[in-house]
Amino acid sequence: MTAVSVNRAESVLHNALAFEVRASKLTRWRLQAWRFGLLAVLLVAWQVLANHGLDPFFFSSPQAIGNALLRFWHSGALVDSATYTLGEAVAGYIAGAIFAVIAAALLGPAPRAYAAVEPYILAIYSVPSVAIAPLFIIWFGVGVASKIVLAAYFVFFVVFMNVSAGIRSIPQGWIDGPRIMGASRWQVLTKIRFRAAMPHFILGLKIAVPEAIIGAIVGEFISSQKGIGYLILSSSARYDTASVFAAIFVLGVLVLIMSAAVRDVKHGARR
Amino acid sequence: MSVSAHQPVLDKALREPVRRDRQDHMVIWGGRALILVGFLGIWQFASGRLVDRDFISSPLDVARAWWALAENGTLVDEGLHTAGEFVAGYFLGAITGVVAAVLLTWRGFAYRVAEPYLFVFYSLPKLALAPLIGLWFGLGASPKIVLAAVVTCLLVIINLVAGIRAVKPDLLGVMQIMGAGKLQAYRQLIIPFSIPYVLTALRFGIPFSMIAVILAEFIGSYHGLGHVIAEQAAFLNVDTMMALVVTLAAFVAVFRLMLLPLERWVSRHHL
Structure with missing residues (x-):
């Protein structure tokens, strides 16, 4: 009995040590191979199934999606829609982030004011954002403006919550000390509160990237004549499944590009 | 003295x-x-003095519109549709999320193969899938349930996987040495340890899956509060739209409150 468990312990230990040694190079290669292999197998399986049995009307196929992408590219629809949606998302992202920082700068340092406003912010936060989208369309029209506002609205809360949490989490001593030594409120805000809230701000900016794109897309879903969201919706209305997949693929690439851009800006800010 | x-x-x-x-x-x-x-x-x-009443309505008109909706039964009938879709999608997503996270982490190597795909899929705007899911599942309740489930499921997977990977290797090693199998390790250490992570996902899942349900209702449906909002938007009926938005916010708030006892129980009994 004891012999067995000691043996087992030994083999676990042995495995662990062996794993450490092997872990470095071989595993990394194997990992990459498996990752690409998985993707390739899935794509090939999809294509084969689409050719034999699976209804391409509903599920399309990698080949048809590739063709749709090429078609979008040649007709110029891809670049047009992508820049349109990206423009809405970026404008909304910047506007939302700026308003969020201003609101957090006003409310963060005043604990009582923050406590007074907090339940309303939480109440607005629990309004399903998509539900207000039609109202924004009524207020700001079917053009670019309503999508920018919608994207800004989506971004605002994420950034505001993070920045104000950062501003409020500063120890009181960091503020009292400089104040006693004669720092103005403005100096405390810019030199201490903002600096200390920086990691929270960056986190908020990172989380808000998909939110901005979602805001733009949702606006386009509800009412628009252009953009990736429009492309997705109009293709699905024509039961053109391949184009729907192609447009969603482009959207994914947009999100990745925007995330990468934010990451670069972030690294720039660190330096 | x-x-x-x-x-x-x-x-x-x-x-x-x-x-x-x-x-x-x-x-x-x-x-x-x-x-x-x-x-x-x-x-x-x-309202009516500085800004056109048709655009911003007024508190009294919103209250009146809400009362009218309550009286003619719209609120209850359509609300039950939306609530049913939400609850079904939320629970379906939570359960599949937990199962998928356990399966994914069962073998460390398999998880590392799947990791980049998981994160890319997680950071994509899932709401963009709404037209595609509508194409596959039609106009009934199922596309709403599926979209809400997809959103919740990914949230749960990402959080639960983070929780599972945060388990101290020492503890796992001790369990292994004492002869515990994988199933036992999951049952007695890994799952209990990561319950707070699941809870975080469940908390954020409430507004997200409600948003998914409403968007799916916007895009194609016969029933639900989202359907009524889209319908009223066509008539520029801002009173009713706002009354419905408030109702949906109350929905989210109530579901959040229902989660509170669970959160309190966990925080009392956990570690």
Whole structure:
């Protein structure tokens, strides 16, 4: 009995040590191979199934999606829609982030004011954002403006919550000390509160990237004549499944590009 | 002698923070009431005088519209549709999310193969899938349930996987040495340890899956509060739209409150 468990312990230990040694190079290669292999197998399986049995009307196929992408590219629809949606998302992202920082700068340092406003912010936060989208369309029209506002609205809360949490989490001593030594409120805000809230701000900016794109897309879903969201919706209305997949693929690439851009800006800010 | 001389001062000093707390409390609640009354008052005043009433409606008109919806049964009938879709999608997503996370992490290598795909899929705007899912599942309740489930499922997977990977390797090693199998390790250590992570996902999942349900209702449906909002938007009926938005916010708030006892129970019994 004891012999067995000691043996087992030994083999676990042995495995662990062996794993450490092997872990470095071989595993990394194997990992990459498996990752690409998985993707390739899935794509090939999809294509084969689409050719034999699976209804391409509903599920399309990698080949048809590739063709749709090429078609979008040649007709110029891809670049047009992508820049349109990206423009809405970026404008909304910047506007939302700026308003969020201003609101957090006003409310963060005043604990009582923050406590007074907090339940309303939480109440607005629990309004399903998509539900207000039609109202924004009524207020700001079917053009670019309503999508920018919608994207800004989506971004605002994420950034505001993070920045104000950062501003409020500063120890009181960091503020009292400089104040006693004669720092103005403005100096405390810019030199201490903002600096200390920086990691929270960056986190908020990172989380808000998909939110901005979602805001733009949702606006386009509800009412628009252009953009990736429009492309997705109009293709699905024509039961053109391949184009729907192609447009969603482009959207994914947009999100990745925007995330990468934010990451670069972030690294720039660190330096 | 000296003690009794200091007593009143001491008493006062001890009572002071309590008094100030009470004062703070009054200021905060007064501020809250002032904000609410001021906001509703300005809105009511501005409506029809400063801004066109058709655009921003007014608090009284919204209340009237809400009452009309409640009286003719729309609120209950359509609300039950939306709530049913939400609950079904939320639970379906939560359960599949837990199962998928356990399966994914069962073998460390398999998880590392799947990791980049998981994160890319997680960071994509899932709401963009709404037209595609509508194409596959039609106009009934199922596309709403599926979209809400997809959103919740990914949230749960990402959080639960983070929780599972945060389990201390020492503890796992000890269990292994004592002869515990994988199933036992999951049952007695890994799952209990990561419950707070699941709870975080469940908390954020409530507004997200509600948003998914409403968007799916916008895009194609016969029933649900989202359907009614989209319908009323076509008539520029802002009163009714706002009444419905408020109702949906209350939905989200109520579901959040229902999660509170669970959160309290976990925080009391966890570690």
